[in-house]
Amino acid sequence: MLANRHEERRLSPATVERIRKAVRDLGYMPNVAARRLRAHDPEVHHIELGILTSFEAPLFLVSRVLRQVQRMADARTGSGRDFSVSIAMFHAGRLREMAGLLNASRFNGVVITNTLPDDDAFLAATTLPYAVVVLGRRLANYSCVLDTPGEIGRRAAEILIKRGCRHLVVLTPALLTQSTAERADAFCTAARTQTGSEPARVVAAGFTPTQGADALRAHLGAGRCCDGLYAVTDGLALGAYQAIKDAGRKIPKDIAVVGVGDHEHADFFDPPLTCVGPSNETIVEEVVTQLFDLMNRRRVKPVETLVPPSVVMRASA
Amino acid sequence: MLANRHEERRLSPATVERIRKAVRDLGYMPNVAARRLRAHDPEVHHIELGILTSFEAPLFLVSRVLRQVQRMADARTGSGRDFSVSIAMFHAGRLREMAGLLNASRFNGVVITNTLPDDDAFLAATTLPYAVVVLGRRLANYSCVLDTPGEIGRRAAEILIKRGCRHLVVLTPALLTQSTAERADAFCTAARTQTGSEPARVVAAGFTPTQGADALRAHLGAGRCCDGLYAVTDGLALGAYQAIKDAGRKIPKDIAVVGVGDHEHADFFDPPLTCVGPSNETIVEEVVTQLFDLMNRRRVKPVETLVPPSVVMRASA
DNA sequence: GCTTGCACCTAAAACGTTTTAGCTTTTCCG
DNA sequence: CGGAAAAGCTAAAACGTTTTAGGTGCAAGC
Numbered sequence: 001m002l003a004n005r006h007e008e009r010r011l012s013p014a015t016v017e018r019i020r021k022a023v024r025d026l027g028y029m030p031n032v033a034a035r036r037l038r039a040h041d042p043e044v045h046h047i048e049l050g051i052l053t054s055f056e057a058p059l060f061l062v063s064r065v066l067r068q069v070q071r072m073a074d075a076r077t078g079s080g081r082d083f084s085v086s087i088a089m090f091h092a093g094r095l096r097e098m099a100g101l102l103n104a105s106r107f108n109g110v111v112i113t114n115t116l117p118d119d120d121a122f123l124a125a126t127t128l129p130y131a132v133v134v135l136g137r138r139l140a141n142y143s144c145v146l147d148t149p150g151e152i153g154r155r156a157a158e159i160l161i162k163r164g165c166r167h168l169v170v171l172t173p174a175l176l177t178q179s180t181a182e183r184a185d186a187f188c189t190a191a192r193t194q195t196g197s198e199p200a201r202v203v204a205a206g207f208t209p210t211q212g213a214d215a216l217r218a219h220l221g222a223g224r225c226c227d228g229l230y231a232v233t234d235g236l237a238l239g240a241y242q243a244i245k246d247a248g249r250k251i252p253k254d255i256a257v258v259g260v261g262d263h264e265h266a267d268f269f270d271p272p273l274t275c276v277g278p279s280n281e282t283i284v285e286e287v288v289t290q291l292f293d294l295m296n297r298r299r300v301k302p303v304e305t306l307v308p309p310s311v312v313m314r315a316s317a
Numbered sequence: 318m319l320a321n322r323h324e325e326r327r328l329s330p331a332t333v334e335r336i337r338k339a340v341r342d343l344g345y346m347p348n349v350a351a352r353r354l355r356a357h358d359p360e361v362h363h364i365e366l367g368i369l370t371s372f373e374a375p376l377f378l379v380s381r382v383l384r385q386v387q388r389m390a391d392a393r394t395g396s397g398r399d400f401s402v403s404i405a406m407f408h409a410g411r412l413r414e415m416a417g418l419l420n421a422s423r424f425n426g427v428v429i430t431n432t433l434p435d436d437d438a439f440l441a442a443t444t445l446p447y448a449v450v451v452l453g454r455r456l457a458n459y460s461c462v463l464d465t466p467g468e469i470g471r472r473a474a475e476i477l478i479k480r481g482c483r484h485l486v487v488l489t490p491a492l493l494t495q496s497t498a499e500r501a502d503a504f505c506t507a508a509r510t511q512t513g514s515e516p517a518r519v520v521a522a523g524f525t526p527t528q529g530a531d532a533l534r535a536h537l538g539a540g541r542c543c544d545g546l547y548a549v550t551d552g553l554a555l556g557a558y559q560a561i562k563d564a565g566r567k568i569p570k571d572i573a574v575v576g577v578g579d580h581e582h583a584d585f586f587d588p589p590l591t592c593v594g595p596s597n598e599t600i601v602e603e604v605v606t607q608l609f610d611l612m613n614r615r616r617v618k619p620v621e622t623l624v625p626p627s628v629v630m631r632a633s634a
Numbered sequence: 635g636c637t638t639g640c641a642c643c644t645a646a647a648a649c650g651t652t653t654t655a656g657c658t659t660t661t662c663c664g
Numbered sequence: 665c666g667g668a669a670a671a672g673c674t675a676a677a678a679c680g681t682t683t684t685a686g687g688t689g690c691a692a693g694c
Contacts, residue, residue, distance in 0.1 A: 015642075024614050030447075032365050033353035034680035035422040037649045040350070046416075048349050050403070055384055059376045066406060067372055084416060084423070086367070086403040089383065099363075099401060105352040105651095106401070130347075209585045238585045245587070268526045268555045270562070270587040297341050332672075351650035354679045422681095636694085643688075654677080661670070 049073065049085045049291070050107040054092040057114035058207075058235070060264055061280060062087060065111055065135070068288045076292075095119035104130050109295050111135055111287055116177070131294035133287050136179055143294060143302040145287045147278035149179045152309045153186025156230045156258045156276040159317055161194050163256050165228025168199035171216060171240055172232050173207050180232040183260075187230050200224060204236055212239025213246075220247045228256045228317070234263030237273055256317035261310065271315035279310035366390065366402045366608070367424040371409035374431035375524075375552070377581050378597060379404060382428055382452070385605045393609075412436035421447050426612050428452055428604055433494070448611035450604050453496055460611060460619040462604045464595035466496045469626045470503025473547045473575045473593045476634055478511050480573050482545025485516035488533060488557055489549050490524050497549040500577075504547050517541060521553055529556025530563075537564045545573045545634070551580030554590055573634035578627065588632035596627035 022028075040046055049069055053062045066087055073083035090098045093116040100106030109131035115123070120137055127141045134144045160168055168191050170184050184201065191199045204215035212235065220226065220243060229244075231237035237259035241251065249255050251271055259266060260277030267273070286305050293299040339345075357363055366386055370379045383404055390400035405423075407415045410433040417423030426448035432440070437454055444458045451461045477485055485508050487501050501518065508516045521532035529552065537543065537560060546561075548554035554576035558568065566572050568588055576583060577594030584590070603622050610616040 024617070027614065029362050029364060029425060029612075030421065031354070031363065031680050032417075032422055032425060033350045033357070033363070034649090035420070035682080036350035036417065037348070037354050037651085037679090038681045038683080039420050039422045040649075042649070045346050046348065046350070047346060055387070059380050063376050066404075070372065070406065082416060084405070086405045088401070088403045089387065099399060100349075100353065103352070103356050104347065105349055105356045108346060108349060209582060235582075238582060241587070242585060265526060265552075265555060265582075268559060270558070295346075297344065300341070348650050351679090352652080354649090354681090355651045355653085357679075359679070420682095638691100638693080640691085641689090643686105645684100645686085647684075648682085649680105652678085655675090657672100657674080659670100659672070662668085664666095 044080050044082050046082050046084070047073075047108045047295070048106065049083060050110045051085075051087045052095070052098070052110050052112045053087065053089055054095075054114040054116070054119075055089045056092045056207075058262070059087075060262060061135075061284070062113065064280060064284050065113075065287055068284045069111070069291065072288055072292055090119075092116045093118040096122040101128065102126065104128070109291055111291060114177075120178075131291055133291045133294065135283070135287050136177070138178075138304065141302060143290045143299070143304070145283055145290065145305045145307060147179065147283065148306050148308060149182035150186040152260070152276055152278070153183040153188075153230075154190040155309060155311060156183075157187045157190035157194065157199075159258055159274065159276065159311075159313075160228035160230065160256055161191070163228065163252070163317060165256055166195055166197075167225045168195070168228045168230070169202055169216075169219065169226045170199050170230045170232070171202045171204060171212060171236050173204050173211070173236065175206075183232050184230075199230075200226070204239070207233055207235050209235050209239035209242070212236035213243045214239075216240045216243035217246065220244070220249075226255055228258075230258045232260060234259045234261065234266050234273065234275075237266075238263070238269060241269060252315065252317050258317045261312060267312075267314060269316070274314045274317040275312045276309055279307055282307045282310075361397050361399050363399050363401070364390075364425045364612075365423065366400060367427045368402075368404045369412070369415070369427050369429045370404065370406055371412075371431040371433070371436075372406045373409045375579070376404075377579060378452075378601070379430065381597060381601045382430075382604055385601045386428070386608065389605055389609055407436075409433045410435040413439040418445065419443065421445070426608055428608060437495075448608055450608045450611065452600070452604050453494075455495075455621065458619060460607045460616070460621070462600055462607065462622045462624060464496065464600065465623050465625060466499035467503040469577070469593055469595070470500040470505075470547075471507040472626060472628060473500075474504045474507035474511065474516075476575055476591065476593065476628075476630075477545035477547065477573055478508070480545065480569070480634060482573055483512055483514075484542045485512070485545045485547070486519055486533075486536065486541075486543045487516050487547045487549070488519045488521060488529060488553050490521050490528070490553065492523075500549050501547075516547075517543070521556070524550055524552050526552050526556035526559070529553035530560045531556075533557045533560035534563065537561070537566075543572055545575075547575045549577060551576045551578065551583050551590065551592075554583075555580070555586060558586060569632065569634050575634045578629060584629075584631060586633070591631045591634040592629045593626055596624055599624045599627075 070085045111133050113135035124139050132142045134142045138144050170187050172184050188199050202215050202219045204211040244255050259273045259275045261275030368383050387402045428450050430452035441456050449459050451459045487504050489501050505516050519532050519536045521528040561572050576590045576592045578592030
């Protein structure tokens with residue numbers, strides 16, 4: 001019903017009310033696609049960008065990507081172009097069910113992240129016919145931006161070993177993504193070759209601090225010795241802090257801790273968390289550049305970008 | 318170009334490549350609105366829901382709202398309905414510039430939050446012709462869900478006073494939203510009437526822990542006495558922790574701290590943060606219920622819901 | 635009684651895409 | 665070389681909405 005334009009169309013209040021009542025009675029729900037099609041100015045192309053992430057994953061990196069995408073979009077808006085940017089979520093492992101992905105009727109370009117193996121299989125099987133950048137997974141048919149989990153794990157081990165730690169522990173969630181698994185493996189390999197002994201693997205039920213604390217508490221409680229910890233996620237590191245303090249140990253004197261820097265406030269942990277992990281700044285920059293390059297056809301073949309890790313030494317190791 | 322259906326249409330590879338080249342050369346960008354209009358099954362109504370927040374604001378509450386909206390949407394999907402849910406961001410104070418809001422060509426229903434006064438003025442002036450729920454602001458022409466900042470501030474003061482604190486401080490950002498301003502005022506009023514003296518107001522440049530730490534450090538450094546602190550935002554509380562510890566004081570022995578519980582990990586702060594603030598669980602539930610009620614026309618007149626504060630006593634006060 | 639202006643109604647066009655059907659051309663096979 | 669199948673081309677219809685244009689009826693003003 002005339003998106004709110006009854007005034008300039010000089011409809012009488014009675015008619016407006018009559019229409020409104022009919023709308024209510026019929027339970028009418030307008031079709032936004034039709035409205036947009038009709039309403040838009042034929043001169044300007046409307047471009048829809050999306051950042052696709054799973055419900056389960058944290059939004060720290062995603063929101064940084066969104067902000068950067070919007071910044072680029074704002075810079076290019078005007079002169080026949082006009083962008084909408086949004087975050088959409090899928091149930092982990094069920095990306096294929098997301099409406100409008102396959103028939104390209106929802107986005108002109110997307111950044112996809114936090115996928116599970118099922119999602120990766122889906123993506124690998126069908127090349128989506130628009131601009132796609134995958135963050136954190138290697139898929140041959142798409143442009144990907146990846147951290148280097150092997151190097152991350154290795155450098156985390158080095159930091160702890162250089163401090164003199166000899167009894168290492170790696171704290172991981174039960175469901176490993178490709179990246180976290182590789183980080184943990186590389187950490188163990190590096191530790192084994194340099195100290196001669198295999199680090200203990202402590203497995204938490206999930207990603208939350210509570211789950212991390214529970215897992216580590218059980219490990220420490222069993223009397224195992226531990227003087228250096230690598231947590232593959234900052235949330236887990238935060239839980240580990242609590243378990244360590246509860247056990248009466250000091251960070252970093254008794255147990256040094258290294259995290260990955262995927263938490264907004266890692267430098268306000270107590271003590272501030274030393275991090276070896278993907279360089280978020282660079283990753284975001286790279287992802288967004290590639291997305292726009294793809295849309296402008298400046299690039300046609302998919303590329304794979306490896307972003308070297310960033311190391312931030314703070315007080316925890 | 319035929320959303321990836323060249324195989325079943327039996328186009329020769331040569332033609333496909335020719336078309337692809339033409340597409341590239343022309344810089345063609347498909348119109349998703351047109352595609353959707355054409356592609357969708359006439360039997361099923363597609364409903365588009367959005368959560369609108371400002372770029373500057375944290376996503377903690379927003380992501381909880383999204384998850385809850387999606388849960389309701391999933392439960393109602395099927396039998397002629399089909400939902401898409403997304404987060405869209407506007408530049409704080411410039412909500413009016415967001416494309417498709419005024420002409421209702423983007424969403425069938427929205428939750429709006431983290432608005433600034435300019436945005437509120439815009440909303441108050443034009444009644445958007447679809448389902449709208451405003452979170453955290455009082456606007457007569459929309460359904461609103463609000464916390465009770467007055468009560469929050471008052472109870473925060475009570476907690477500190479009951480502990481025996483007499484030299485109170487309230488830590489706020491420079492740009493106050495309606496809620497944070499009311500919280501701080503109520504805190505001061507309650508403190509004044511119960512202790513007889515006015516709390517000190519410490520103003521941080523912004524919302525980040527760093528800014529909070531800087532502001533409080535300056536205050537403590539100036540030798541002012543302080544034994545109880547209320548931070549109107551958890552981010553600020555986190556910064557305050559650092560400043561307090563740097564000054565060699567203990568929490569809560571020397572300075573007790575109360576936050577608001579808007580941070581995901583407030584119970585993993587060291588010591589865990591006592592919070593008096595909006596009850597996120599209830600707020601999210603209420604917002605989403607109202608959104609769906611509006612869309613189903615179960616409710617027609619806007620309502621205003623006040624959500625009483627939740628108090629979580631932890632170790633910091 | 636005639637004009638004027640207002641409120642309302644109706645029909646048709648337009649937005650950009652995909653699908654369908656029908657027709658023409660090319661290719662393949664014996 | 666004839667015929668069938670494959671591939672290509674073209675035109676038209678459809679998706680749901682808003683806008684435009686044109687028309688009808690009614691009241692007010694001369």
